[in-house]
Amino acid sequence: MAKMQKEYNLSKNQQIVFDIIEKSSEPVKAYSILYNVKKKGIKAPPQVYRALEKLIKLGKIHKVESKNAFVACKSSNCEISKATAFSICEICEKVTEIANNKLSNFLNSFEDKSGMKYKKYNLEFFGLCKKCKKT
């Protein structure tokens, strides 16, 4: 029982990258991660991007597409994430993952005439957060 283990299944680099993202209160950019892990021996972009890719596959993080940045998944039940929704404040840029059953049920069962079956979606809402609405 040497040390507190968090994520057994993550490799060294994956864990380092995940820790950075998880600790952050805001979305983190790939090169910001890279800068922050130089001291830990990760030196080059592919090391970061490979970890990011794996973490996304595992559902431990999500990419906020409109920001090219990454956030840790908050819904504990979202092992493999295929349905993501975020709210993004246009002023302070705060990003929050939306966990709302009505929303996810609606989108997961959405169908249109195209004949396409959707197994995955990403939704990004923009607006003003409570704080910024006041100013």
Add this chain to the structure above:
Amino acid sequence: MAKMQKEYNLSKNQQIVFDIIEKSSEPVKAYSILYNVKKKGIKAPPQVYRALEKLIKLGKIHKVESKNAFVACKSSNCEISKATAFSICEICEKVTEIANNKLSNFLNSFEDKSGMKYKKYNLEFFGLCKKCKKT
């Protein structure tokens, strides 16, 4: 009645860029546009990006965030686009704008406990299109 007029209000560069995107059957990338308009005198990235920015503001095109590519807006009533939804085939990568009242009504009126008021959203669905489902 000299010529078919399309978009009076667009400037020269904006019109050139818009034409490229509108003619394309698939999302177009900024540097692909740049390459294609070299012959028309547009030589540098900022010229393209500025046109794109304006066209987005006008609602004439949308950016497909997950692909860093641009499509012409198909819903004629979408003058200023603040609510966009796309379906994206994971195999052939075909992108289609979704015009569905049930969907847009639902999302436009969506609210959660965060106290945030959403005035804009972008939704990207992923799946297999009719064609690719068969293979």
Add this chain to the structure above:
DNA sequence: AACACTATGTAATAATATAACATTTGAAAG
């Protein structure tokens, strides 16, 4: 040990996007 699979290290480069500044154009007001 041999194998396959995943992860890592490293250098180089590709692809996407913006900053900064000088100049021109075009429409509206005087």
Add this chain to the structure above:
DNA sequence: CTTTCAAATGTTATATTATTACATAGTGTT
């Protein structure tokens, strides 16, 4: 018509985001 102001353009340089390619090392089987 000319002054004016905002929008648009042209241009160079650079910032930011992401991938290719290839060599090496760890990890868990059989």
